Amino acid sequence: MATNAYIDANNIEKHYGSGENSIAAVDSVSFQIRMGELTVLMGPSGSGKSTLLSLLGGLETVDSGRLRVGNAILSDFTSLASAKFRRANVGFLFQDAGLLDRMSIMENVALPLAYTGMAKKLRYMQARKSLESLGLGQRMDHVPGQLSGGERQRAGLARAIITKPKLISSIP
Ligand SMILES: Nc1ncnc2c1ncn2[C@@H]1O[C@H](COP(=O)(O)OP(=O)(O)OP(=O)(O)O)[C@@H](O)[C@H]1O
Ligand SMILES: [Mg+2]
CATH class of the missing domain: 3.40.50.300 (P-loop containing nucleotide triphosphate hydrolases)
Known part of the structure; x- marks a missing residue:
């Protein structure tokens, strides 16, 4: 059709x-x-x-x-084409936030932008803006283990939308 x-x-x-x-x-x-x-x-x-x-x-x-x-x-x-599609079009939101433990909240949120080839300074600027808009401006330098459950979920959301994806996929 x-x-x-x-x-x-x-x-x-x-x-x-x-x-x-x-x-x-x-x-x-x-x-x-x-x-x-x-x-x-x-x-x-x-x-x-x-x-x-x-x-x-x-x-x-x-x-x-x-x-x-x-x-x-x-x-x-193919699986490679699917991976490229995901990178360009999909933001992933994990039920348990899925943040990387050893990275700061700022690094976690900026990570998806690294795959777009954006300069580091710009990546961190965008991540800062996104985190501030979600009320996490004071938590950017913390690691995930130092955040509350709700704060972690918001950080996960910031990471899912940082590339302005057309589609957001929630992962159980
Ligand atoms: N990786 C897998 N290998 C084998 N069977 C699977 C796999 N993933 C899902 N299934 C089966 O496929 C069917 C659909 O599963 P799915 O997870 O999509 O259901 P769901 O509607 O999301 O259920 P729920 O509401 O419990 O989350 C189920 O019968 C499940 O057992
Ligand atoms: Mg399900």
Whole structure:
């Protein structure tokens, strides 16, 4: 179906395991999501929600069907192309914040910018702005272990959005 939606899934399937133990985690699913549209994904435990989000974020590849996100035809991608897609388009938000323990909050938040080739001074300037806007201006030089749970989550959010990704993927 021709569509100008940002996300366009057509009969996508994802199986885990093989033979008798094969599980159809995502079984011929089709939908479209427009840019900026609020979409809620609901279903019982084990129905494939996390699997579907992994496919949209380029963390897993579909077995069959067609999946497009923006200009990227993810269903045609190799793992290297998927990695490039993630780097350019997806911010990852981890349920446990997923910060690197030995790095300061500032270094953690600035890290995704390093892969864009931005100069260090600029990376730290952006990270500072982002952290200040989330009320973490006084915590930038601390390591994650010195922060409260909520502060860690906000730092994780700052890191997820620092590259201004079009898509933010939440990782359990
Ligand atoms: N890596 C894996 N290997 C094998 N089976 C898997 C794997 N990941 C998920 N599954 C199976 O695929 C199905 C869908 O799992 P998924 O995690 O997507 O469900 P979910 O809807 O996110 O569930 P929940 O609400 O409990 O988080 C489940 O039956 C699960 O056991
Ligand atoms: Mg899940």
